[in-house]
Amino acid sequence: MNRPLRVIVLTAAAVCLALVAAACGTQRISIPKSDPNYAQDVAAAHLFAERCSGCHTLSFAATHGSAANPRTAQAINGPDFDDRCERPAIRVLYAIENGGFSGAYMPQNVFVGQQAREVADFVARFAGRDEPKEPGVPTCQSQAIGTLPTLPNASAVASTGGGAASLTTTTSATLTHKSATSKHKSAARSAAHKKSHRKKK
Secondary structure, three states, rough: OOOOHHHHHHHHHHHHHHHHHHHHHOOOOOOOOOOHHHEEEEEHHHHHHHHOOOOOOEEEHOOOOOOHHHHHHHOOOOOOOOOOOOHHHHHHHHHHHHHHHHOOHHHHHHHHOHHHHHHHHHHHOOOOOOOOOOOOOOOOHHHOOOOOOOOOOOOHHHHOOOOEEEEHHHHHHHHHHHHHHHHHHHHHHHHHHHHHHHHHH
């Protein structure tokens, strides 16, 4: 191959490689502007991308963590939410709180409080958009999203004008109080057990 032809071929190859490299990682969060919960869903999509992108695929959050080929899947590859319906939302909230449904790899409470509710609602509404159509099986979009239970003390926070941060703080304080109470009861039981053991001797 003569020198001018080699230069043209190498230049063309370099341009193609640059275009492929430039295309990698350019997908962005793509919540439709017509979404009535646009601001909340964009925030939830960012949270999902930040904490779930390593294991799950959801194009609306620009994540690609699921295995493209089941034969080469790794243990941490989670469900592809573009293809899998996740309704009702309470199911998603359960997975968030309990580390999925197997508890093997997904951490428990990857989100808590109001954030957990917003991400659960976001996933329930946007998952399953590319779900394969099966005869006699209702589409994901035709299934009810359902409602999520209210947070503890949500009405008290609402009456004081607190927002999502206040709800999260209130829930966190409630959980901390419950944890402290549980530790106190456990210590009391342990002391009673030791006392009973001493009497038997």
